[in-house]
């Protein structure tokens with residue numbers, strides 16, 4: 417385990433905070449490590465705010481069509497939990513990703529408003545692609561080369577200010593949490609493993625979010641986690657917040673410049689409309705190698721159909737909720753410091769970004785690698801966390817982790833109910849298993865960490881689930 421020293425944090429924040437509206441609000445972390453309580457003073461305050469990018473905003477790193485029209489809003493949805501040490505904040509954002517200092521800045525904004533440290537704030541993206549893929553260092557790099565922007569930093573600052581205001585407002589209406597409940601149900605005909613292996617065990621085809629290839633439709637789902645899981649918080653019989661977890665890339669179609677929360681976000685919003693007095697949150701699990709291409713041809717008609725299937729999963733999962741009195745709450749964190757794959761050479765990558773003969777994707781995407789390498793050089797870790805309540809564990813993981821990690825976490829704590837949110841700090845991009853590196857395929861080609869990530873992440877999960 418590598419701890420992020422106070423000095424590193426201070427230096428990091430100084431170097432990155434410039435230009436961000438809420439930078440001055442940040443406090444240094446006050447506590448590190450686990451805190452626990454009997455839960456008798458547990459309180460919860462929900463918040464929601466709009467994060468729909470403005471017209472013209474870059475999508476998914478700036479190499480697909482920028483926002484031209486808004487089909488439906490994108491939101492950040494979260495809650496503050498008090499009564500187990502300093503406040504805890506958990507939040508899900510309808511964006512592609514929050515990477516490196518952008519992720520830290522988002523947590524800082526929430527932490528500062530809630531009066532806590534960033535170690536007690538977990539922020540996850542749902543990972544829609546017609547959305548910001550926010551990395552401040554990568555944006556600096558592409559801007560310097562006149563490349564299409566990936567992040568409007570002023571808009572990002574406005575979102576942080578909204579985050580701060582949303583938390584300050586929420587804190588005025590903290591409500592007691594007396595009970596929790598867990599539930600789960602399978603989602604039918606949405607997820608499929610997107611890595612199609614040939615007879616020699618290597619990846620021969622990628623079954624992405626949408627596919628018209630007949631073979632992609634016929635091949636089995638492969639390794640997925642079909643279960644949609646729910647953890648709900650109650651005051652007596654009143655359901656205050658309901659967190660839903662399901663592992664799958666959330667896109668039905670994209671690249672057309674239309675802002676949308678897409679089928680997973682739309683399913684969540686429909687459930688929210690069913691129950692306006694309960695906050696519904698949706699977290700993408702370890703869906704790095706999971707997408708809808710087995711069942712989705714990418715046609716417009718499929719979005720509401722996929723939405724309906726996820727929505728039915730949410731409803732069925734909630735049907736199984738059985739309240740129990742909260743008698744034990746624990747917050748645990750574990751910092752990990754994954755290493756960059758030594759195959760990446762910063763000078764060569766910078767030359768590639770500068771090469772005007774290359775396409776936008778070949779120049780913008782490598783900016784994310786450089787950002788990751790520079791972050792690693794500063795030894796800024798990724799913070800994993802878990803909120804354990806009675807027999808349930810809400811596990812918070814980074815980036816595009818493979819589904820194997822959430823299945824593994826469940827096996828490590830077989831007697832517990834494990835709900836897993838991934839797509840936290842997106843800095844390292846894909847987090848494949850060690851085995852996947854020898855199989856090849858897209859995901860390992862854009863994983864900034866080498867096969868060593870498996871042991872590092874597995875140990876981190878183990879320490880949280882112990």
Ligand SMILES: [Zn+2]
Nearest residue numbers: 543665704816
């Ligand atoms: Zn992805």
